[in-house]
Amino acid sequence: MPWGSRGNHQPNANGNDNGKFSNANRNRKNYSSPWKQKIAQQRKSLPIASVEKRLIEEVRKNDILIIVGETGSGKTTQIPQFLFDAEFCRDGKVIGITQPRRVAAVTVAKRVADECGVELGQKVGYSVRFDDSTSNSTRIKYMTDGLLLREALLDPYLSKYSVIIVDEAHERTVHTDVLLGLLKRVQVARSNSIGDGRNLNNGNKSSPLKLIIMSASLDARTFSEYFGDAKAVHIQGRQFPVDLFYTRFPETDYLDAALITIFQVHLGEAPGDILVFLTGQEEIEAVERLINERLTKLPEGSQKLLPVPIFAALPSEQQMRAFAPAPSGFRKVILATNIAETSITIPGIKYVIDPGLVKARSYDPGKGMESLIVLPTSKSQALQRSGRAGREGPGKCFRLYPENEFEKLEDSTMPEIKRCNLANVILQLKALGVDDILGFDFIEKPSRTAIVKSLEQLFLLGALTDECQLSDPVGWQMARLPLDPIYSKALILASEYNCLEEMLITVAMLSVESIFYTPRDKYEEVRTATKCFASPEGDHITLINVYRAATDLLEKRTMDTNKAKSEKVLRKWCKENFINSRSLRHARDIHRQIRGHVQQMGLKLASCGDDMLQFRRCLVASFFLNAAVKQPDGTYRYPTQLRNSWAGPSGLLAIYSLCSKVIHTLQIKISFCYLFLIAFTFTSKKKNTLFASSHNRALASGEVVQIHPSSVLFRKKPECIIFNELIQTSNKFVRNLTRVDNLWLTELAPQFYAMQN
Numbered sequence: 001m002p003w004g005s006r007g008n009h010q011p012n013a014n015g016n017d018n019g020k021f022s023n024a025n026r027n028r029k030n031y032s033s034p035w036k037q038k039i040a041q042q043r044k045s046l047p048i049a050s051v052e053k054r055l056i057e058e059v060r061k062n063d064i065l066i067i068v069g070e071t072g073s074g075k076t077t078q079i080p081q082f083l084f085d086a087e088f089c090r091d092g093k094v095i096g097i098t099q100p101r102r103v104a105a106v107t108v109a110k111r112v113a114d115e116c117g118v119e120l121g122q123k124v125g126y127s128v129r130f131d132d133s134t135s136n137s138t139r140i141k142y143m144t145d146g147l148l149l150r151e152a153l154l155d156p157y158l159s160k161y162s163v164i165i166v167d168e169a170h171e172r173t174v175h176t177d178v179l180l181g182l183l184k185r186v187q188v189a190r191s192n193s194i195g196d197g198r199n200l201n202n203g204n205k206s207s208p209l210k211l212i213i214m215s216a217s218l219d220a221r222t223f224s225e226y227f228g229d230a231k232a233v234h235i236q237g238r239q240f241p242v243d244l245f246y247t248r249f250p251e252t253d254y255l256d257a258a259l260i261t262i263f264q265v266h267l268g269e270a271p272g273d274i275l276v277f278l279t280g281q282e283e284i285e286a287v288e289r290l291i292n293e294r295l296t297k298l299p300e301g302s303q304k305l306l307p308v309p310i311f312a313a314l315p316s317e318q319q320m321r322a323f324a325p326a327p328s329g330f331r332k333v334i335l336a337t338n339i340a341e342t343s344i345t346i347p348g349i350k351y352v353i354d355p356g357l358v359k360a361r362s363y364d365p366g367k368g369m370e371s372l373i374v375l376p377t378s379k380s381q382a383l384q385r386s387g388r389a390g391r392e393g394p395g396k397c398f399r400l401y402p403e404n405e406f407e408k409l410e411d412s413t414m415p416e417i418k419r420c421n422l423a424n425v426i427l428q429l430k431a432l433g434v435d436d437i438l439g440f441d442f443i444e445k446p447s448r449t450a451i452v453k454s455l456e457q458l459f460l461l462g463a464l465t466d467e468c469q470l471s472d473p474v475g476w477q478m479a480r481l482p483l484d485p486i487y488s489k490a491l492i493l494a495s496e497y498n499c500l501e502e503m504l505i506t507v508a509m510l511s512v513e514s515i516f517y518t519p520r521d522k523y524e525e526v527r528t529a530t531k532c533f534a535s536p537e538g539d540h541i542t543l544i545n546v547y548r549a550a551t552d553l554l555e556k557r558t559m560d561t562n563k564a565k566s567e568k569v570l571r572k573w574c575k576e577n578f579i580n581s582r583s584l585r586h587a588r589d590i591h592r593q594i595r596g597h598v599q600q601m602g603l604k605l606a607s608c609g610d611d612m613l614q615f616r617r618c619l620v621a622s623f624f625l626n627a628a629v630k631q632p633d634g635t636y637r638y639p640t641q642l643r644n645s646w647a648g649p650s651g652l653l654a655i656y657s658l659c660s661k662v663i664h665t666l667q668i669k670i671s672f673c674y675l676f677l678i679a680f681t682f683t684s685k686k687k688n689t690l691f692a693s694s695h696n697r698a699l700a701s702g703e704v705v706q707i708h709p710s711s712v713l714f715r716k717k718p719e720c721i722i723f724n725e726l727i728q729t730s731n732k733f734v735r736n737l738t739r740v741d742n743l744w745l746t747e748l749a750p751q752f753y754a755m756q757n
């Protein structure tokens with residue numbers, strides 16, 4: 001591969017003059033063993049070590065501080081320790097650090113516990129969805145931003161925290177953005193409660209909440225303005241240089257370019273592991289196979305190369321394999337999605353290969369359509385990726401595009417909140433007591449259409465009342481479940497339809513990337529191999545059949561006390577049946593977790609056995625927004641909800657939300673409720689005419705879609721279907737579908753498919 005190179009040697013901060021810890025560090029454990037001394041030495045050499053005192057002063061002086069510092073300078077691991085040493089955890093208070101990703105929260109917490117010489121879960125811990133490693137003595141707590149949002153449901157003042165650090169804020173995940181708005185409110189509420197001399201929840205004493213917003217690639221000005229001209233500090237210097245290399249010409253096949261580069265590094269560069277950024281599970285698994293194939297062609301005696309995948313859908317213990325040292329004699333090549341892009345240090349990584357692409361969510365609110373698309377990364381993402389090298393020594397980053405392409409990249413990624421369905425966010429905000437969603441202080445407001453469409457969706461799902469409040473119990477139950485609202489509703493309904501066991505399996509199987517492994521152009525082979533699971537009713541029941549077959553197989557093997565042996569049998573069975581064993585294992589894990597949730601909520605856990613009629617009806621009642629009807633030309637159409645966003649419930653909700661803000665201040669809420677009800681009656685009638693009063697007509701005016709070739713209903717082409725996934729390649733395809741009776745739409749979802757009177 002032709003490489004142009006541009007050295008990017010940045011000042012090495014090893015030579016920083018200070019290198020001394022502040023007085024507070026004298027109380028630390030005595031680093032006696034060589035390992036502890038090494039860690040202490042490493043900490044001292046971090047660029048951030050020289051500014052500890054100044055940073056602490058700034059935190060004392062400012063309630064909100066924005067910190068920007070190079071990747072690897074020590075922000076995530078060191079600042080919480082500095083704050084602890086400076087007694088920000090007096091009175092049992094906790095320092096909370098949020099991360100956009102769980103893998104970062106877990107691995108950084110482990111590292112910091114090591115650095116402090118304590119057991120994980122004691123002074124230092126982490127908490128992520130379904131996995132809590134904290135105790136009453138935890139004072140430095142790493143967690144996902146989503147988890148802190150959930151904590152706010154139980155403790156609106158976040159009263160146990162003295163400092164909250166929002167790390168990697170540049171990622172602008174939807175959770176980060178909502179959290180920022182929420183933290184602003186909490187900070188004001190905490191200050192007011194001090195003024196009033198009140199105590200917070202749980203009898204905790206009122207104290208101000210300090211906020212720190214951090215990243216290596218942050219647009220400090222945007223954040224500073226959002227927080228009322230908050231102070232921003234920049235930490236100079238990085239630990240080790242990373243040389244950047246670009247291709248001379250654009251690559252037509254980036255996967256092939258990545259493969260060639262992997263082997264060029266493996267065969268030509270000094271020891272050190274490789275980290276490659278790819279766009280998703282399927283791509284990672286394809287590259288893993290290709291590496292293994294090419295390895296067989298290398299001359300005997302060549303150095304060994306071990307591919308290790310890491311992506312979000314991989315069970316945590318498998319993700320952790322990426323962090324384990326390569327076996328002796330091997331070089332490790334980690335194949336990662338952007339899960340490994342920020343915050344983490346993967347020991348051993350010296351080389352980064354970055355094709356410059358990322359799979360991102362995209363949402364068309366007009367059509368109510370959410371999809372995943374592959375996009376070029378932003379400059380800030382490219383910087384984060386190269387920053388995964390140069391953390392333990394000098395590194396190299398190979399960008400698989402020419403340098404002038406880099407200049408054309410956007411500076412930062414478009415905030416997720418502007419490109420996703422907001423139903424979940426709104427549900428969470430409502431549960432947090434935020435009534436006026438359109439008036440919520442977002443750092444960047446999502447579009448009015450997106451908010452209104454999501455309100456409309458929640459309204460149709462029965463999560464919101466006519467007054468735009470969370471409905472009791474459905475809306476509150478939905479807010480409690482850590483799932484997409486549409487899936488939460490499906491579980492709640494399934495308990496009424498006596499098929500919760502089946503729906504739990506369905507939701508778990510739909511939550512993982514792809515259960516069937518379908519090599520390109522091998523659909524027929526897969527179809528033959530998977531015939532024994534295929535249900536004439538569609539993919540949902542097929543997925544249930546696969547899950548149950550795997551469970552039966554494992555139950556038979558429980559006679560075998562040897563877990564590894566039964567795992568091996570399952571893997572073999574998966575391979576023979578073109579089933580992705582990783583996805584299946586992940587689905588089993590999710591199933592176990594959400595089953596626990598619904599049990600706690602007291603939902604009725606019943607099975608409909610082999611009578612799948614109830615289950616299919618429940619699918620309609622739950623996923624009615626995703627119905628499609630066959631057209632004479634064999635394509636399908638599905639409704640894009642109300643096309644005119646100022647008519648029907650969406651318009652109503654928009655008007656309600658807008659007016660409620662004004663009216664709220666005028667304190668004439670009661671009469672407004674009446675106004676709302678009258679308007680609702682009016683628009684309900686209008687809805688009938690808008691849909692031409694027949695579901696078929698509504699569907700006929702919607703989007704054109706086709707059944708994906710991987711579906712068991714690809715050839716059968718039933719009249720009416722319910723689907724769960726819409727993907728856009730050359731055409732728009734629907735995946736994961738079930739045949740339903742089109743009369744069920746009006747019967748089971750009259751709120752959407754209104755019949756003409």
Ligand SMILES: Nc1ncnc2c1ncn2[C@@H]1O[C@H](COP(=O)(O)OP(=O)(O)OP(=O)(O)O)[C@@H](O)[C@H]1O
Pocket residue numbers: 046069070071072073074075076077078111215216239342343344345346347387390391392
């Ligand atoms: N698990 C680990 N193993 C070895 N060294 C580590 C580990 N975690 C952190 N380090 C060391 O600590 C340094 C600082 O890491 P830290 O995550 O605090 O940096 P950061 O400034 O937050 O980086 P980023 O902006 O990339 O998140 C790393 O560059 C590395 O040298």
